[in-house]
Amino acid sequence: MFSWIFIMALACIELNPFVWIQGLRRGKPFLAAQAGRYLIGLILSFGIIYFLLIDISLTGLMNTFGFIIAGNLILSGLFHASARKDDGDEMKEKRKEKSKRTIVGVQSGVGLLFLMVLLFLNFVYPFTVTKELAEMGDIETSTDQIESVTEESVRSVPYTYARYKSEIVFGNIDNYSFYEMGESSIQKIEDELFWVTPIEYASVWRWWRADSVPGYIMVSAEDPNAEAQLVDDYNMKYLPSGFLEDNLERHVRQSYEDIVLMGASFEPNDEGKPYYAYSYAHYDHYRSGPDADGVILIDAETGEMEQHELGEQPEFVDNAIDYRLALNYAEWFGKYSNGFLNSIFAKEGVHEPTSDEEMIGVLGPDHDMYWMVDHMRPNQDSNTMVGFTMVNAQTGEATYYTGSSGLLNAGGAREVVNKSFQREQWSGTQPVLYSVYDNYTWVVPVVDQNGLMREIAMVHAETGTIASGSSREEAFRSYRQTLANELDADNYTPTDVLEEETVEGTVYRVSDMNDQVIQVLLSGESRVLEFDVSEIADVVFLREGDKIEAQVVDTEENVLNVIEYTNLTVEEEFGGVEEFEIEENTGEETQTDSSGPQGEQAEE
Numbered sequence: 001m002f003s004w005i006f007i008m009a010l011a012c013i014e015l016n017p018f019v020w021i022q023g024l025r026r027g028k029p030f031l032a033a034q035a036g037r038y039l040i041g042l043i044l045s046f047g048i049i050y051f052l053l054i055d056i057s058l059t060g061l062m063n064t065f066g067f068i069i070a071g072n073l074i075l076s077g078l079f080h081a082s083a084r085k086d087d088g089d090e091m092k093e094k095r096k097e098k099s100k101r102t103i104v105g106v107q108s109g110v111g112l113l114f115l116m117v118l119l120f121l122n123f124v125y126p127f128t129v130t131k132e133l134a135e136m137g138d139i140e141t142s143t144d145q146i147e148s149v150t151e152e153s154v155r156s157v158p159y160t161y162a163r164y165k166s167e168i169v170f171g172n173i174d175n176y177s178f179y180e181m182g183e184s185s186i187q188k189i190e191d192e193l194f195w196v197t198p199i200e201y202a203s204v205w206r207w208w209r210a211d212s213v214p215g216y217i218m219v220s221a222e223d224p225n226a227e228a229q230l231v232d233d234y235n236m237k238y239l240p241s242g243f244l245e246d247n248l249e250r251h252v253r254q255s256y257e258d259i260v261l262m263g264a265s266f267e268p269n270d271e272g273k274p275y276y277a278y279s280y281a282h283y284d285h286y287r288s289g290p291d292a293d294g295v296i297l298i299d300a301e302t303g304e305m306e307q308h309e310l311g312e313q314p315e316f317v318d319n320a321i322d323y324r325l326a327l328n329y330a331e332w333f334g335k336y337s338n339g340f341l342n343s344i345f346a347k348e349g350v351h352e353p354t355s356d357e358e359m360i361g362v363l364g365p366d367h368d369m370y371w372m373v374d375h376m377r378p379n380q381d382s383n384t385m386v387g388f389t390m391v392n393a394q395t396g397e398a399t400y401y402t403g404s405s406g407l408l409n410a411g412g413a414r415e416v417v418n419k420s421f422q423r424e425q426w427s428g429t430q431p432v433l434y435s436v437y438d439n440y441t442w443v444v445p446v447v448d449q450n451g452l453m454r455e456i457a458m459v460h461a462e463t464g465t466i467a468s469g470s471s472r473e474e475a476f477r478s479y480r481q482t483l484a485n486e487l488d489a490d491n492y493t494p495t496d497v498l499e500e501e502t503v504e505g506t507v508y509r510v511s512d513m514n515d516q517v518i519q520v521l522l523s524g525e526s527r528v529l530e531f532d533v534s535e536i537a538d539v540v541f542l543r544e545g546d547k548i549e550a551q552v553v554d555t556e557e558n559v560l561n562v563i564e565y566t567n568l569t570v571e572e573e574f575g576g577v578e579e580f581e582i583e584e585n586t587g588e589e590t591q592t593d594s595s596g597p598q599g600e601q602a603e604e
Helices: 002-012 017-026 028-051 058-085 090-123 130-135 159-170 204-209 248-255 323-336 340-344 410-420 472-486 537-541 568-574 596-603
Strands: 140-142 179-181 185-189 192-201 216-220 229-231 260-266 275-285 288-299 305-309 360-363 369-376 387-392 398-401 432-436 439-447 453-460 466-469 499-510 517-522 528-532 547-554 559-567 580-582 589-591
Touching: 002 028, 002 058, 017 028, 028 058, 058 090, 130 275, 130 288, 130 323, 130 340, 159 179, 159 192, 159 216, 159 229, 159 439, 185 260, 185 360, 192 204, 192 260, 248 260, 248 275, 248 288, 248 305, 260 288, 260 323, 288 323, 323 340, 323 369, 323 387, 323 398, 360 432, 369 432, 410 439, 410 453, 410 466, 439 472, 453 472, 466 472, 472 528, 472 559, 537 559, 547 568, 559 568
Parallel strands: 140 398, 528 559
Antiparallel strands: 179 192, 185 192, 192 216, 216 229, 260 275, 275 288, 288 305, 360 369, 369 387, 387 398, 432 439, 439 453, 453 466, 499 517, 499 547, 517 528, 547 559, 580 589
16 A cells, blocks of 8 residues: 555656756755655655545546646646746757747647546546446346245334334443444344444544544344343444554455455354455456455454455355345336337336335345335336335345335325324335235334334335234234235235134133234144134133134244134024024014024014
C-alpha cells in the first residue's frame, strides 16, 4: 500500500519530458518546484490510497489518478504557454516559438483527450453494456412456485423491534459511552434465526481510549418474547469503526490490494466466535458491473484472514454476497434484459425491484440464506407484483419467479395490515414473502407507534385475506384455519401440503380453551387435533374417553386442523337428531326418524 502512495504521487509532477530537459538547465528553481508538486502529490496519494482505500488495480488507479494526470497535463500546458509569452529573450522566443507552441498544444491536447476518455468511461460507456449487465448474476427465470417453508424457517421479529431490545441490553455494557451499536443483520446460528448487532466504537477518541469492544448482541428473529443476549466473551479489535490499522477495510486492503471490496457482514460462527465476511468482486466492464468472486473471512479478535471463492466459504457464513450487489443484479435484469433503448421508450418486459435500497434476508426451505425482493412495473404506484427475485446469499445462484404475477406486493401487504389494525393505530413493517402451505404468503410483523411488536400478521398474497396472532405459533394456527375454513376449498385444498383425511380414536386429553381454540390428544395418535370453537361450538362438550371421528386438514406438521367431527360416544348413547318434514297441503308433521329416546317420546 505505502509503496503505491509514493509511486502515484508522481502524478502531480511535471509530465512533459521536453519541459524537464529545459528545466534541468535552470537548475535548483525547477527542481524545487517539482519537489513541492511531489509533496502535494504525496498528500493526495495518501488520502486516496490510505483513506479512500481504492483497489490498486489498473482501472482503480486510472479512475482516480487518471483525473489528476489529465488535470496536471492541461494546467501545466496552460501555465507554460503563459510563461513563454513573458520570456525576456525576444530573438530566442521567435526562433523557438513554433516548436514550443506545438509542444504546449500537444500536452494540453493529450490532457484534454485523456479527460474526455475518463468521462466517457464513467458516464457513457455503462449505457453501452446494459445487455451484459442484465446477464450478470446469471439470473434464471422460473414459473414454478417456491417450496413451502416450515414455521421454524419464518422470521417474525422486525428490525425495529430487534434494535429496541438490543438497546436495552446495550445499556448494561461497562463504559457504554465508549461504544455504539453497529448495523443489525439476520444470521442463522445453530439452525435458529437471530438479529446480530456488533458493538462499534463511538468515535476516534473512544477508539483511542479502548483497546477493543466487548462483543455483540443477539436477538431472536423467531421469538418476540425471547430476551436479548449480550455476548461479551470476545474482545473485538478489527471493526468497521476502527481507525488506522484497526479499521477492518484497511486491514483487509493491506493484504488484498487489487480486489474490489463490496461490503462486510458480521458473521459469528455456531460457537459464537465473531468473524467478518468481506464480499469481494472484480469489474468486467471498466468500472461497471462488479462480478462477485467470494469472501475474505476475518477473525474480529486476531485479524487473521482467509480468502474463499464464492460458494466455498465455511458453512456458517450466511451472507457471502453483499445485498447491494444482489440488488444490482435484480435491477439490471429487470431493466435491461431487452436493451437500453427499450428501457426508456417501449419498456417491453421491463420491471424493477420495489425497493432500490434493500433486499430482505430470508431463510429458504433448503436452510440457506437468501436475498429476496419483489418486482413491479416501472413508474407505477401499484400494490401488485409481476414477480420476485431470490439470490442465494451463500452461493450467488439467482432465480426470478414469474408465477406470482398479479399477487400483492410488499406495499400491498403492508396496506392490508395497516387497515386491519387502523383502530389500534398499529402498522405493518418489513413484509417477507414465503410459500406457506403451498400458498404465497406475506409475513408482516405488526408494531405500535413506538416500534414495539404487537402481532404477527400473515396475508394471503392472492386474496389479501389476513390472519394474525400474538406469537408465530398462534399466527400460523390462525392462518391454517383461514386456509381450511374461510377460503374456497376447491381452490386452496387439498394441495401438496394441505391434505384432508379422516382421523378416529378415543380422546385421551382435552385442553382448556385458549383464544377460541381447544386442542385434543387421541390415544395412539401423535398429532394434536385443533378445534376452532367459533366454527365447531359443540366441541366444548367433548370429554376424555369419548370416541370421535374427525375430518382434518393435514399440513405435515404436528397440528391437525379439524374441519368437522362426530362424537360417536354421544351418538351411540343418545341417538341421532330427528328430522321432520312439513307437508305443504295439510301442515301435518311427518316423522322420518323415530330412533332413540326422542323418537319414542314423539310417538307417545
